[in-house]
Amino acid sequence: MTDQSHFVEIRHAQKSYGTLEVLKDISLNVERGQIVAIIGPSGSGKSTLLRAINDLDSLTGGEVWLDGVQVNKDLPHRQYEKHINAMRQDIGMVFQHFNLFPHLTARENVVMAPKMLKGLSKEAADKLAEEQLEKVGMLDRIDYYPSRLSGGQKQRVAIARALAMKPKLMLFDEATSALDPELVDEVNMVMKKLAEEHMTMIIVTHEMDFAASVCDRVLFMDQGVVVEEGPPEIVFRKPTKDRTREFLRKHLAGVA
Amino acid sequence: MGLDFTVVPAHIDIILLGCLWTIAIAVAAAVLSFFGGIVFAVIALYGPWIIRLPFRLLEWVFMGTPLLLQLFLIYFGLVQIGIDLPAFVAGIIGLGLHFAVYNSELIQTAILSVDKGQMEAARTVGLSRGQALRKVVIPQAVRDVIPPIGNNMIALLKDSALVSVIGVSELTLSAQRAIGATYRPFEFYLVAAAFYYVINLGMEWVQRRIERRISISR
Numbered sequence: 001m002t003d004q005s006h007f008v009e010i011r012h013a014q015k016s017y018g019t020l021e022v023l024k025d026i027s028l029n030v031e032r033g034q035i036v037a038i039i040g041p042s043g044s045g046k047s048t049l050l051r052a053i054n055d056l057d058s059l060t061g062g063e064v065w066l067d068g069v070q071v072n073k074d075l076p077h078r079q080y081e082k083h084i085n086a087m088r089q090d091i092g093m094v095f096q097h098f099n100l101f102p103h104l105t106a107r108e109n110v111v112m113a114p115k116m117l118k119g120l121s122k123e124a125a126d127k128l129a130e131e132q133l134e135k136v137g138m139l140d141r142i143d144y145y146p147s148r149l150s151g152g153q154k155q156r157v158a159i160a161r162a163l164a165m166k167p168k169l170m171l172f173d174e175a176t177s178a179l180d181p182e183l184v185d186e187v188n189m190v191m192k193k194l195a196e197e198h199m200t201m202i203i204v205t206h207e208m209d210f211a212a213s214v215c216d217r218v219l220f221m222d223q224g225v226v227v228e229e230g231p232p233e234i235v236f237r238k239p240t241k242d243r244t245r246e247f248l249r250k251h252l253a254g255v256a
Numbered sequence: 257m258g259l260d261f262t263v264v265p266a267h268i269d270i271i272l273l274g275c276l277w278t279i280a281i282a283v284a285a286a287v288l289s290f291f292g293g294i295v296f297a298v299i300a301l302y303g304p305w306i307i308r309l310p311f312r313l314l315e316w317v318f319m320g321t322p323l324l325l326q327l328f329l330i331y332f333g334l335v336q337i338g339i340d341l342p343a344f345v346a347g348i349i350g351l352g353l354h355f356a357v358y359n360s361e362l363i364q365t366a367i368l369s370v371d372k373g374q375m376e377a378a379r380t381v382g383l384s385r386g387q388a389l390r391k392v393v394i395p396q397a398v399r400d401v402i403p404p405i406g407n408n409m410i411a412l413l414k415d416s417a418l419v420s421v422i423g424v425s426e427l428t429l430s431a432q433r434a435i436g437a438t439y440r441p442f443e444f445y446l447v448a449a450a451f452y453y454v455i456n457l458g459m460e461w462v463q464r465r466i467e468r469r470i471s472i473s474r
Contacts, residue, residue: 099377
């Protein structure tokens, strides 16, 4: 079972808090360049699954592999810390509430980790910040503090911050859920651009339209299990499970 | 005999020298108490128990006993075990550690109230916990806590008068010396009080400047 053939591989992920089982034996493979959306009602375990991939939430059972390396290796504490810090450099993450560092400018947010961890020179760091902020259309706000940016702008800077580490995989945890409706598009545009560049992405989202338009595959989760999985045109148009149908009906009704 | 301030100018040099000592001791102790407070807070929150426990004891000593006694212990007590500190150094250490413990309490609360997402975001870009604390969490915690720490620093300045008892010629002791020469306690104590007030204004001004600089990034 140790040979690894998929880019991202989640094997029998299991997570419980005491007697509460949040993830019940979930397996998922993602190939290089693929984009997978995870949808489902709140409390379905979708965020927990996403956060298990970079071990922000540790699994109680199962394995996570990225590009041939096990993320949640069983190592003594000190060694594990070293290992996970290195792994996380390859896994970018974008949060619902942006979590930009408020005491740093957009530029400093982007280059802090590359400077500390990769020892970039000031010139290299400036170049990197400009490059990444340009990519998300925020070059004109490079020296702004987060408090002077809108939600959508903050999220774009947060994406640039994650990209600055040149990750192999990007995780999006409801990246547009906290945004005012008119600010959602600018963030979606950036994510679409990443999709065009074949970034491997796993996206937890409530936005069915967006998921349908960019994703190769959709996972519908409920109560800690994957209820249904497949290409978006199947999961959204012709779901086979009642629970999926019910969720989509409620959700789409709520949106409309 | 009413108040007669004409005796003051003849002794103003000793008073000014005392002011300089008071400022030097207060600033050095303030710096020590600030960085010491950060270190103490990190130990209290994240240190291994083997460091945390003796540290708790030390904290209890500094919070639960009079500062005057602590100064005596550091200046007169430590000599007995071979640590002979100059009086002003003992004063700085005593004041600095005493207020470091109070600052630590403030900083601990502030660290705990920094949004959990900040640590998470720092960890997801690959920073270790120590790096995340140093670069992300502590700078934000300290920022929140500048005004109450400023209050502690004003208390520190006032309590610096206590180091006169171990023979440091700071403002209070200088005033007493001038009084010894002139038998004019009211005048010189009032002059000393005025100088304390002026130094305090200076500290408040510094604090406001720091706060203003910080508020730009909010």
